[in-house]
Amino acid sequence: MLPPPAGPGAVSCRGAGISAPGGVAALYVDVVEDSVDRAPEPAGQNTDDLLEGLEGAARAERAELIDWLFGQGITAAEIRTTNPPLLLATRHVIGDDGTYVSSREISETYGIDLDLLQRVQRAVGLARVDDPDAVVYMRADGEAAAYTQRFIELGLNPDQIVLVVRVLAEGLSRAAEVMRYTALEAIMHPGATELDIAKGSKALVSQIAPLLGPMIQEMLFMQLRHMMETEAVNAGERAAGKPLPGAREVSVAFADLVGFTKLGEVVSAEELGQLAGRLADLARELTAPPVRFIKTIGDAVMLVCPDPAPLLDTVLNLVEVVDTDDAFPRLRAGVACGRAVSRAGDWFGSPVNAASRITGVARPGTVLAADSVCDAVRDTAAGAGFEWSFAGPRRLKGIKNETKLFRVRRNLADLAADTATEGR
Numbered sequence: 001m002l003p004p005p006a007g008p009g010a011v012s013c014r015g016a017g018i019s020a021p022g023g024v025a026a027l028y029v030d031v032v033e034d035s036v037d038r039a040p041e042p043a044g045q046n047t048d049d050l051l052e053g054l055e056g057a058a059r060a061e062r063a064e065l066i067d068w069l070f071g072q073g074i075t076a077a078e079i080r081t082t083n084p085p086l087l088l089a090t091r092h093v094i095g096d097d098g099t100y101v102s103s104r105e106i107s108e109t110y111g112i113d114l115d116l117l118q119r120v121q122r123a124v125g126l127a128r129v130d131d132p133d134a135v136v137y138m139r140a141d142g143e144a145a146a147y148t149q150r151f152i153e154l155g156l157n158p159d160q161i162v163l164v165v166r167v168l169a170e171g172l173s174r175a176a177e178v179m180r181y182t183a184l185e186a187i188m189h190p191g192a193t194e195l196d197i198a199k200g201s202k203a204l205v206s207q208i209a210p211l212l213g214p215m216i217q218e219m220l221f222m223q224l225r226h227m228m229e230t231e232a233v234n235a236g237e238r239a240a241g242k243p244l245p246g247a248r249e250v251s252v253a254f255a256d257l258v259g260f261t262k263l264g265e266v267v268s269a270e271e272l273g274q275l276a277g278r279l280a281d282l283a284r285e286l287t288a289p290p291v292r293f294i295k296t297i298g299d300a301v302m303l304v305c306p307d308p309a310p311l312l313d314t315v316l317n318l319v320e321v322v323d324t325d326d327a328f329p330r331l332r333a334g335v336a337c338g339r340a341v342s343r344a345g346d347w348f349g350s351p352v353n354a355a356s357r358i359t360g361v362a363r364p365g366t367v368l369a370a371d372s373v374c375d376a377v378r379d380t381a382a383g384a385g386f387e388w389s390f391a392g393p394r395r396l397k398g399i400k401n402e403t404k405l406f407r408v409r410r411n412l413a414d415l416a417a418d419t420a421t422e423g424r
Contacts, residue, residue: 050079065194072202074098086194090201093209095140103132106142112149116158120148123166125173167344172216183208247339251308251373252347252355253315255283255333256300257322258364263329275299275328286317294347300359304347308337308373309382312408315367323365334358335408336370350399357396358405371404387411 047066051059065086069079072089078098079085092098103121107114114132121137122128124144129136144165151161187200257263257279263272276299283301287293291314294302301318305311315333322331336358340349354370362368368391377383387409393402 047076050076061193061195065198068195068198084194086198087201089198090205093202093205095143096138097140099139100135101137101139101142102135103129103137105135106137106145107132109142110146110149112145112152116148116152116162117145119162120145120165123162124169163344247341247349249306249337250340250347250349250351251305251311251335251337251376252340252351253303253311253333253335254297254300254355254359255279255303255315255318255331256298256359257329258332259329260299279322279328279331282321283318286321287314294345302347302352307382308335308369308377309380309385311335312367312369312373312377312386316408316410319365319367330364332359332362332364333367334360334362334369335367335373337372337376353398354396354403357399358403361394361396361405367408368405369408371406373408374406385411 047063050066051062054062062084066079069085069088070076072092074085074088074092075098078088082088103114103117106112107117112120118128118132121141124141126137126141148161148165152158183201183204187197187204189196192200257275260272260276263275276296279299280296280301283303284293287303290307291303291305291310294304296302303311303314305314312335315335319331319333322328334355334357336351336354338349338351338354340347340351342348351372358368358370369388374388377386378388388406389409391405391407393404396403
């Protein structure tokens with residue numbers, strides 16, 4: 001049987017004054033070291049093989065780090081297989097205790113079917129190992145299997161559980177990369193030694209780790225609450241007993257930066273990524289229920305709404321704001337509506353494909369909409385806020401029939417009348 005991995009809650013740490021060089025890096029000065037189950041490595045042992053290839057100041061710096069790691073319960077074997085070893089103590093804080101197990105051990109410990117366990121391991125991003133008896137997985141990684149088995153016992157579909165695990169892993173892997181950079185940025189400072197970085201990293205992560213679980217839980221619950229607020233399940237879906245949600249009428253918009261690919265030939269990949277990130281941040285900032293921000297695809301953002309009018313208003317806002325910012329290339333957008341299905345946080349169906357294709361033929365600084373959007377909005381009260389001009393029919397890739405397209409603008413006369421009324 002596998003003993004449960006030590007969680008971050010077992011770590012005791014108190015913050016110190018941050019007056020030493022390096023800001024947060026100085027936290028290690030007053031850290032109460034966490035207790036470890038294993039005894040420290042014996043003092044005075046020969047560590048020459050752990051210092052191989054290092055000379056002078058680098059050798060002395062590594063020797064100082066190794067002595068401290070031994071005091072934290074890190075073994076020579078762990079140090080020997082990790083280069084450089086300066087984050088080993090931090091890894092212990094987040095569950096890596098240097099113990100490895102096989103898939104079969106995890107399966108037997110938590111009572112989960114071996115085939116399903118291996119599917120979950122692949123979905124979460126662990127390396128595929130066909131031999132179930134190969135001792136290659138961290139003991140702490142078995143915890144995910146325990147939760148999977150509990151969900152199955154509650155009657156959830158195993159295939160859907162694997163899908164949930166995959167989606168969570170994709171998002172959390174990106175979050176972990178950003179967290180890693182953020183933590184290292186906080187503890188690195190000019191002149192920091194390996195020991196400074198090791199102590200600073202452990203101190204910082206010891207305080208952050210207990211907060212991550214509650215923060216991620218609350219963010220997930222927030223998303224679930226907002227999704228339930230906008231969830232509309234029709235009687236036919238309930239009667240048929242179909243998985244929720246089924247196909248429903250929805251409006252979809254894409255907006256992308258014009259010339260983004262060519263821009264990549266003259267600016268660095270980092271600058272290009274920052275530009276796409278700024279667009280995503282701006283789109284999230286301008287999006288409010290019932291409109292939902294779905295995802296980014298390179299330089300494009302995808303928005304969805306049950307009602308086309310709020311979606312048009314949001315997309316027009318986005319195009320207008322980008323047009324006033326000289327740091328951005330121009331933006332263009334396409335909107336379509338129809339029946340689509342939501343799966344794993346994404347949307348699939350004809351309006352998704354149509355909106356994407358319409359965006360590709362829109363001119364810079366414009367919003368193009370399919371005739372289905374125009375028909376749904378134009379004769380409604382909300383439609384009075386928009387002007388429509390026929391942009392002609394187009395054959396769009398992947399769409400059987402011609403699509404009649406309309407350019408959408410704000411109805412400035414209607415907007416002026418509303419402003420005058422409010423001023424009385």
